[in-house]
Amino acid sequence: MTPSPAAARPPARAATIYEVARLAGVSHQTVSRFMADRSKLKASTSEKVERAMAELNYSPNLTARSLRTKAAYRVLALVPGSSPYFPSRMLNGAAAAAREAGYHLDVVALEGAGPERTERLRGILDGGPFAGALSFVPISGTDLLQAQERIPVVVAGEYDDKMRGRGRISDGSAAQAIVEHLAALGHRRIAHIAGPQEWPAARNRLAVYRKAVHDAGLEDCGVAEAEWSAASGYTAAQTLLANPSFTAVFAANDHLAIGAIRALHDHGLRVPADISVVGWDDHPESAFLVPSLTTVHMDLEAQGSRAMEQLIAALNPGNTPPPEPGPTGMRLVLRESSGPAPKHGQAD
Amino acid sequence: MTPSPAAARPPARAATIYEVARLAGVSHQTVSRFMADRSKLKASTSEKVERAMAELNYSPNLTARSLRTKAAYRVLALVPGSSPYFPSRMLNGAAAAAREAGYHLDVVALEGAGPERTERLRGILDGGPFAGALSFVPISGTDLLQAQERIPVVVAGEYDDKMRGRGRISDGSAAQAIVEHLAALGHRRIAHIAGPQEWPAARNRLAVYRKAVHDAGLEDCGVAEAEWSAASGYTAAQTLLANPSFTAVFAANDHLAIGAIRALHDHGLRVPADISVVGWDDHPESAFLVPSLTTVHMDLEAQGSRAMEQLIAALNPGNTPPPEPGPTGMRLVLRESSGPAPKHGQAD
DNA sequence: CACAATTATGTGATCGATAACATGAGGCGT
DNA sequence: ACGCCTCATGTTATCGATCACATAATTGTG
Known part of the structure; x- marks a missing residue:
């Protein structure tokens, strides 16, 4: 019930905007502004901040940012847990697309069936915050609706009513x-x-x-x-x-x-x-x-990335049109296992 | 440079400890204590809090918790990006073990080579915070040392000097x-x-x-x-x-x-x-x-979970002894593709 | 029964970022 | 030169949890 992960070795304390600000001789908010849109700063200020950041090897604390902005930087990928037949290439494609769009990807296996599955799904979503979820496994209609109440969910291979x-x-x-x-x-x-x-x-x-x-x-x-x-x-x-x-x-x-x-x-x-x-x-x-x-x-990579792009489009409404959810580069490849029908029916 | 994920539809605002506290007629800290160790509360108080939580369908905001405690609830799994030959079953095993221990698993592909790879790895770690990392891909010695400075890293299949x-x-x-x-x-x-x-x-x-x-x-x-x-x-x-x-x-x-x-x-x-x-x-x-x-x-599942358990043991020093990193259920399976050597040498 | 030791609970500060508002400096028209 | 507007920057509040400390309630003991 109670999670108990511990921060073992404190990872060489990272610099904060306050330290950057002090080193640059500006206020912390200026540093924040630098990250949001540096063009709004005077060139000289911008430079000072940049130098200070470089010197302190600063990288922003996404946890704090996320707490304040409520924006989630992670999307969820649901994959089958038991089936070893899941094409991981789809996942690779999706992961790349997520990364491209600035999201992190959490991969979680969704197993079980019935009410147990519903409960697991809820638990996973509680683990968030997630900006959205992309499922490579089937999700029942009711589960999907329930999840949709919290975050946008796209089921790969499934299409919305219009499509x-x-x-x-x-x-x-x-x-x-x-x-x-x-x-x-x-x-x-x-x-x-x-x-x-x-x-x-x-x-x-x-x-x-x-x-x-x-x-x-x-x-x-x-x-x-x-x-x-x-x-x-x-x-x-x-x-x-x-x-x-x-x-x-x-x-x-x-x-x-x-x-x-x-x-x-x-x-x-x-x-x-x-x-x-x-x-x-x-x-x-x-x-x-x-x-x-x-x-x-x-x-498969393309299918995975398409699905992810669909989700990302749902996350940033109006930004980009969602890609066509259709097939991607499908083609019949003729090899040895298919040949002319036997002349006299099947030999048994 | 600047990440731009947006919180699209605000997910039906979740309850906070303050609301739970008010409903239960206690202070927010009591609610916090309830989550940490309910046995420290008077039975009657504990019950009130429990009811309030249930009523509000409360689940804690991990972002806020993580900001305060600095504990990371996520571990990183590095997988090959380009190779479709990665056994996803190992990943499943690792994911299950991580989940078991209360961690979330971020799966990220590590691609490229040389300095580019080093840079990517750094970028991935910046995206943290991560409690630790489990790599299913080879990592060069220098990259590994650099990463180890920040968080514990275990490379699956690789063993430390003693082992x-x-x-x-x-x-x-x-x-x-x-x-x-x-x-x-x-x-x-x-x-x-x-x-x-x-x-x-x-x-x-x-x-x-x-x-x-x-x-x-x-x-x-x-x-x-x-x-x-x-x-x-x-x-x-x-x-x-x-x-x-x-x-x-x-x-x-x-x-x-x-x-x-x-x-x-x-x-x-x-x-x-x-x-x-x-x-x-x-x-x-x-x-x-x-x-x-x-x-x-x-x-493969067992190998994956073993590797993850090794990492988790490294995260919680003293808690549990790290599992033996040896082989797991390996055995030779004899089938048709091997048979007696041909009598007269090889037919060519 | 009084007083110390212990246990249960409350109050205010804090993590590191952004939001909201305030302020100061400069530009410009009259 | 005055006031108004804009732009750059600073100050304080805030997100939702835990931590540190203060205080109230309970227990034990001679």
């Missing part, structure tokens, strides 16, 4: 490209291994998959929901193989695809000769697998 | 198990794909590899240094294949192993029939590759 239609379609749009690609290779019967449906990205991919299969006049041979992991992909593929009428599998990410390929392998099926497999995310190692993975390349 | 001998050996100790495993399979000529040598882990694995090869009376057929990526592993393996006298490759992590296997594949060599490959880290998908990867399982 919803476009956002949803464009985020999953590559799923259409995948289906068309498979159709062009002669596949008529396709199955999908979907990600956890509380994730917007997983929902989008599934929705677009369904629509595209229908539009192309293909047959949907089943959707298996899975976690984001290879192990889960393996299991899901086994489930689908109970009724193996398809010649191609579209997995919602590369990990799932790896698990699926292994399951097919264990089932005596060759990829892509017997069954094609397509993934999503283009992990750096996907190009080096045997067979290398046909997948959707994503610029 | 050095033991730490180095134990961190890389599984390398010995690998070499012995390969020797038992009849391999006499081995090559190593090493990680970037500025990383302690990479150095440790290489050092133990060299020693183990020598001790087992095997032949070291070359060491290729690489980045941590699959692409780099591919290139390194190609280099090694210029003089293909070995029958087994030990890669410093699973990504490198994946790249190496692909290079062997492209070279017309089968794994493990012609050449065995062993990785390190046991990524969750390594068990599902074809062939599945013989590798060293690591409890």
